[in-house]
Amino acid sequence: MERRLIMSDFGFLLAYVTLLLSVSLEASGGPSEIKTGTAFFIFGDSSVDSGNNNYIDTIPENRGNYKPYAQNGFFKEPTGRFSDGRIIVDYIAEYANLPLIPPFLQPSAEYVNGVNFASGGAGVLSTTNQGQAIDLKTQLKHFEEVQNSLTKKLGDAETKELLSEAVYFISIGSNDYMGGYLGNPRMQEQHPPEEYVGMIIGNLTQAIQELYEKGGRKFGFLSLSPLGCLPALRALNTKSNVGSCFEEASTLALAHNNALKAVLTRIEHLFMGFKYSNSYFYNWLDDRINNPTKFGFKDGVNACCGTGPYGGIFSCGGTKKVREYQLCDNADDYVWWDSFHPTERIHEQFAKALWDGPPSYVAPYNLKDLFLTINKEKLTIGDIVDNPENEQTFYESL
Structure with a gap:
């Protein structure tokens, strides 16, 4: 009897040390902490498009598969990303020890x-840029097509587990x-602003x-930026001081984010079981627009690629109605x-904020939390103290 008690105490101590070690590894931020195989599903607009529009019939304004897009050399050629290089979801995939996530329409x-x-x-609404x-x-x-394909390949049980552990990232509304x-x-x-925001x-x-009904439990959201401060909308602003942001657009973005x-x-x-990571991109980006040098930039107003006031005429690449552009x-x-x-550098900076930033940037969880979270109830040391019979179950959950 005495021997059994000693072994039980030893088992408890081993479990406790193991738990402390796992907490220590998590705090270290090393790549080994990320649960491999956590899938990453991305929904949205040009802020996170990695090339789907390369495969549809659309207008040049909705494509990014021509130079000087991807000019910084990370990709050998333009991919369809609306950036000089990578976009935010590329960095998140990297931090999660995943390869670049392919566009759905990419063959094979x-x-x-x-x-x-x-x-x-x-857009969220099907009428937004309908047909384009x-x-x-x-x-x-x-x-749903992907879900069916995975079920055929992996089986029902494994697919359900994959979908429940996956992170679903949504960036849309602008x-x-x-x-x-x-x-x-x-x-x-037809719709006053408040009603329209409610529709979206x-x-x-x-x-x-x-x-959620298809199995999703972990969600990340990229909130809307100060839309009125985009170079294109700043250039269109004729209702107030020249050069100021288009406040009507920014007001709608704020209303959307609050809702x-x-x-x-x-x-x-x-x-x-629903867990989410909601970003505060509006204030984060607004700070860099108004105080660029504070964050290592020289210009928070003008576009690197474009023409007209603030580079606000969307001509980058010379494939659109206006051919002239400056780079x-x-x-x-x-x-x-x-x-x-925004530039790749903005994408990278905010990806880091989303990944493990403070609650002022992302809450109630950051994306690192979501990728690390396993959607299964696990026993704690407290559970074992309250009921020593849980010890074996605790070992199995480690």
Whole structure:
């Protein structure tokens, strides 16, 4: 009897030391801490499109597969990313020990590490840039195709586990407010701003619920930026001081972000196991626009690639209606790459903030938390103290 007690005490001590070691490794931030095989599914617009629009019939403004896009040399040639190099989801995949996540429409794309469904020009509403981009509803249909493909390849049980452990990243809404509302007088006549924001958030909530019902539990959201400060909208601003941001657009973005924050808090209480990472991109980017030198930039107003006031005419690459464009000497000095999209350096900086940044940038979880979280209840040391019979179960959960 005495021997059994000693062994039990030893087992408890071993479990305790093992737990401390795992906590220490987690704090170290080493790559070995990331659970390999955690898939990454991406939905959205040009902020996260890695090349889907290369494979659809669309306008030049919705493509990024020509020079000088990807000019910094990380990619051998333009990929369809709206950047001088990588975009935010490329960095997140790297931090999660994943390969670059392929666009859904890329031939022979493998799905086990995740898929990128995003499309430049896409909106939450199917009417936004209709026929020129892959809207969110269609992206969800593509996800269902991937789910069916994975089930055939891996079987039902393994697919369910993969989908429940995966991280779902959503970055969409800007096009709904810029072209879909501010550029659409009829939509403004039919819906006051508050009602329109409600429409966008309502449809986005339905998309989240659909992914949850298909097994998704861990979600990341890139909130909207100060839209009125994009070079394209700054150049269009004729209602106030020359050079100031287009406040109507930024006000809509703020209203969207506030509404999304409230909805996510509600969903967390309603959907069992739902965990999310919501970013505060608006304030983060606004700080760099207004104080570029504080963060290692020289220019927070003008686009590196474009023409006209602030580089706000979307002509980068010379494939659009306006052929003329100017290109800066060093994109790393700029917050904005083209008239609508930030530089790779901004993508990298905010990816780091999303990954393991403080609550002022991302909350209630950061993305590192989500990738590390396993959706299974695990015993703690307290459980063993309260009930020593749990000791064996604890070992099995390590």
